[in-house]
Amino acid sequence: MTTIQGLPAGLTTRPLRAEDSRAVYELIAACERHDVGSVEIEEADLVGDWGRPSFDIASSTMSVHDGDRLVAYAELTSDTRADAHVHPDHRRRGIGTALSGWVRATARARGSAVVGSPVPQGSDGDRLLERLGYFVRWESWVLELPPGAEIAAQPLPRGHTIRTAATEEDQRAAWTILEDAFLEWSERDREPFEDFAAEVMGRPGFEPWHLRLVVDGDGVPVGACHLVVFRGEDTTQGYVQSLGVRRDRRHQGLARALLADAFANAREVGAVSSELSTDTRTGALGLYTRVGMRVRQTWLHRAYDLTRPEPAARPVGSGA
The missing domain is CATH 3.40.630.30 (Gcn5-related N-acetyltransferase (GNAT))
Known part of the structure; x- marks a missing residue:
């Protein structure tokens, strides 16, 4: 299994387990409230995704803990797509940078040439991935049919x-x-x-x-x-x-x-x-x-060309 490098001292890591779905949901909900102003996920989404026979949670996830508290996680949902979140209270400590490195290393080990993640446009995650050399692979929108329509x-x-x-x-x-x-x-x-x-x-x-x-x-x-x-x-x-x-x-x-x-x-x-x-x-x-639908959110799918050299190491605390 690929290990995670560059975390601040005192934090611990381990792969996720199926019983972590509630803690991961609460982490993502906190991130979504901060980044887009509303919670866009249910715990059922995680249960369904992790229940796929092709998904091995032990080799495809990494979680970061401060004591007993889950403060960040990343998962490689497929060989070319990842999702990652860092709790707003723990950003700008280098955790997001470290998780991004784990994602790239894990995807490379699986033979992928590119790996990407969806991020809200202009968010902390968007800015971090741009600094790390991730390009915009495509743009996406959440559209809403307004109440009453x-x-x-x-x-x-x-x-x-x-x-x-x-x-x-x-x-x-x-x-x-x-x-x-x-x-x-x-x-x-x-x-x-x-x-x-x-x-x-x-x-x-x-x-x-x-x-x-x-x-x-x-x-x-x-x-x-x-x-x-x-x-x-x-x-x-x-x-x-x-x-x-x-x-x-x-x-x-x-x-x-x-x-x-x-x-x-x-x-x-x-x-x-x-x-x-x-x-x-x-x-x-x-x-x-x-x-009659209207755009409510804009997201970017930022991706990294894994055939490129790794980005230069950044000091702890310089990124998300």
Whole structure:
């Protein structure tokens, strides 16, 4: 296992364990309150992600502790993507710099040529990664359908209907449609169905209607949408985790119909607003703004070219 170098004296490290999900959630929540002004995560997100059969928590995570308190962590969620957080009270001590070094070393050991992380634009993490030589690989946005607004129901083509993906056959069809759509622009391997099942159906709180299909007149699935109902500290929101339509069935209003269906279902269970995210790779921003959604946050995916030399060591306390 790759070790972490350059931490301030007195801190300890270890890989995470599944039972750490609550502590990690609380850490990320504190960071999100500081960086974007609201909590954007649920503990269920961590449970679902860590439950993927392809994810080995012992070799893919590193946590930093001050006594018994978790103050920072990083995880390599795939060979080319990492997530990391340092509690606001412990920033500018070199912890973020040390965790970034661990991420790069771990990704290199796995044979990756690049590794990146999403960070809120202008945040402490954004500035740190820029100083360390991370480039902007793409820009992404969180879009919101404001409270009280709704997307008008989109008429479906003749013979098409929207229904719940209630069986494993349906779930595999949804996985195929979503993976095919995302792999048109995403630089990654196809996600195994077992990982999809852990993240979607295995996520605590999942209900069958969270995964919906558009089927044509012959009953063939041609579009899919995965909705998450986020029950936060102060409000309930709908969040479209993924949305895709088969390439040969696009430009018929199916994506808009799925979106209207998802947000209407979220309202029925108490959601006061609904959100989704998209980025510069998809070309879908215009679709969402045209139906009345507005950009609420801007994020950058900053990445490091692992074929480059490592950045020069910085004194402890000079970074996040």
